[in-house]
Amino acid sequence: MIKQLCYHSRIKPEAGGRVLSVFRDILKTSQRNNQAQGLSGYLLFDRTYFAQVLEGPAAKVDDTFARIKADARHSSVTIIGTRDRSGRQFGGWTMGGAALEVLQDREVLLSHGLDVEGWQHKLDCRGLIDVALDFAHKRASNG
Numbered sequence: 001m002i003k004q005l006c007y008h009s010r011i012k013p014e015a016g017g018r019v020l021s022v023f024r025d026i027l028k029t030s031q032r033n034n035q036a037q038g039l040s041g042y043l044l045f046d047r048t049y050f051a052q053v054l055e056g057p058a059a060k061v062d063d064t065f066a067r068i069k070a071d072a073r074h075s076s077v078t079i080i081g082t083r084d085r086s087g088r089q090f091g092g093w094t095m096g097g098a099a100l101e102v103l104q105d106r107e108v109l110l111s112h113g114l115d116v117e118g119w120q121h122k123l124d125c126r127g128l129i130d131v132a133l134d135f136a137h138k139r140a141s142n143g
Contacts, residue, residue: 003058004089005065005082006125008051009074019047022073023099026050030095039064040090042132043097044120050074051120053132055088081125089129090136098135108134 011019023045034040039056052068054061069077090096098105100116109119112131123131 001058001084001086002055002088003061003082003084004053004055004125004129005061006051006053006080006123006128007065007068007078008049008080008120008123008128009068009077010049011045011047012073012075019045020099023050023097026071026073027095027097030097032094033064034094037064039095040088040093041095042090042093042136043095044100044132044135045097046100046116046120049120051123051128051132053090053125053129055085055090058084080123080128083125089133093136096132096136096139098139104138105135108138 011022027043030043037056037060039054039060041052041054043050043052054064068074100106100109106116108131109116111134112127114122
């Protein structure tokens with residue numbers, strides 16, 4: 001069994017004009033750390049909010065989430081759900097990610113009945129996983 005944990009958080013306002021740099025740094029660090037910990041997942045970012053699915057052995061997921069909560073780049077860290085599964089849904093990514101920037105990204109959100117503003121607050125864990133999987137498949141098909 002693996003644990004999936006879904007959360008959203010707000011980027012600290014101090015990031016200013018460096019928000020995409022912060023996102024890329026978090027993504028790169030997550031990829032490195034997750035590979036060593038046997039974790040996988042997907043991170044979405046809209047220049048204000050992060051929304052992430054993290055999956056793997058329960059103890060490793062919990063330890064990693066504790067580090068995320070303590071990370072000075074995040075504020076208002078909120079778990080939106082957890083669940084146990086027999087297999088991974090993001091096994092192809094130590095940590096995939098998408099910064100929502102282009103019109104096609106907004107179309108993915110709209111296809112799930114979500115507005116561009118406040119989308120992360122309207123999702124439960126299953127909804128976030130579905131949105132993240134759509135972004136992951138879109139990124140994979142666009143090379």
